[in-house]
Amino acid sequence: MDLEILENKARKLRRDILKVVASAKSSHVGSMLSIIEILTYLFYEKMEFNRSNYKNKDRDKFILSKGHASLALYSILADKDIIDKSQLETYCKNGGKLIGHLDHSVEGVEISTGSLGHGLPIATGIALANKLDKLNNKTYCLIGDGECNEGSIWESFIFIANNDLKNLVVFIDANKLQGYDFCDKILPENRLINLLKSLDLNFYEIDGHNFSDLQKTFEKISSSDNNKASIILAHTTKGKGVSFMENKLEWHYKSPNVEELKNALEELR
Numbered sequence: 001m002d003l004e005i006l007e008n009k010a011r012k013l014r015r016d017i018l019k020v021v022a023s024a025k026s027s028h029v030g031s032m033l034s035i036i037e038i039l040t041y042l043f044y045e046k047m048e049f050n051r052s053n054y055k056n057k058d059r060d061k062f063i064l065s066k067g068h069a070s071l072a073l074y075s076i077l078a079d080k081d082i083i084d085k086s087q088l089e090t091y092c093k094n095g096g097k098l099i100g101h102l103d104h105s106v107e108g109v110e111i112s113t114g115s116l117g118h119g120l121p122i123a124t125g126i127a128l129a130n131k132l133d134k135l136n137n138k139t140y141c142l143i144g145d146g147e148c149n150e151g152s153i154w155e156s157f158i159f160i161a162n163n164d165l166k167n168l169v170v171f172i173d174a175n176k177l178q179g180y181d182f183c184d185k186i187l188p189e190n191r192l193i194n195l196l197k198s199l200d201l202n203f204y205e206i207d208g209h210n211f212s213d214l215q216k217t218f219e220k221i222s223s224s225d226n227n228k229a230s231i232i233l234a235h236t237t238k239g240k241g242v243s244f245m246e247n248k249l250e251w252h253y254k255s256p257n258v259e260e261l262k263n264a265l266e267e268l269r
């Protein structure tokens with residue numbers, strides 16, 4: 001793993017996202033910035049996912065269950081030339097194909113998401129189907145901590161625990177915030193963690209902005225000798241990388257004005 005390459009890529013993705021969100025005057029920039037290291041690690045280090053193989057049946061699959069962070073994935077697809085780079089400029093604009101919630105009609109997108117609680121059940125089904133087909137691939141799914149308030153997430157976890165889905169890795173983006181408040185004011189994180197531990201799956205807690213943590217966790221996953229799925233609770237910061245956006249509720253919905261964009265890009269030089 002080349003740390004410098006990954007860090008440069010993460011910075012580039014953050015810059016691309018900020019410019020597009022500012023131009024579109026759209027929401028959810030904080031939700032995108034918290035998952036950049038996880039996505040960078042998966043798409044540039046871990047998964048086999050590129051222009052030549054992304055349509056193969058036996059490729060690794062990635063499901064972004066928190067589909068309101070769609071632009072984070074679209075930016076990677078543009079960076080990998082799977083969609084046209086100029087398409088990013090049409091994001092959330094009239095007549096554009098890249099809408100604010102993830103859309104599977106876009107090349108490289110597995111399923112449409114945005115209604116919270118749907119991505120994990122579908123990822124679970126994909127992992128089960130791939131296991132039955134004896135494919136040697138993995139399915140990765142990324143859900144939000146607020147999204148864990150959805151009942152369908154827990155139906156999925158119980159099903160996952162009962163079905164030996166070793167080929168499934170679920171990330172929880174624990175950025176401590178959801179749409180209208182801090183998660184702890186709604187359902188405290190320690191309850192969530194206790195419930196996750198009770199599932200008896202492979203459970204890891206990491207710093208979700210630390211590439212070495214990500215790498216070490218995947219080493220543990222590949223050396224584990226059981227058939228269980230893995231859950232990685234990644235502690236992250238909403239708005240990560242832009243000091244005035246970090247851990248601030250308003251950046252769930254707000255988009256940066258000209259001055260704010262300039263200051264944000266300055267921090268990410």
Ligand SMILES: Cc1ncc(C[n+]2csc(CCOP(=O)(O)OP(=O)(O)O)c2C)c(N)n1
Pocket residue numbers: 030031032034066068114115116117143144145146147148173175177178179180238252
């Ligand atoms: C079923 C459903 N209810 C409500 C919403 C509106 N909504 C969009 S994002 C969001 C907050 C999600 O919080 P979290 O999962 O923690 O993601 P974060 O924004 O922190 O990345 C809400 C309530 C939705 N998209 N789907």
Ligand SMILES: [Mg+2]
Pocket residue numbers: 144145146147173174175176177178
């Ligand atoms: Mg959250």
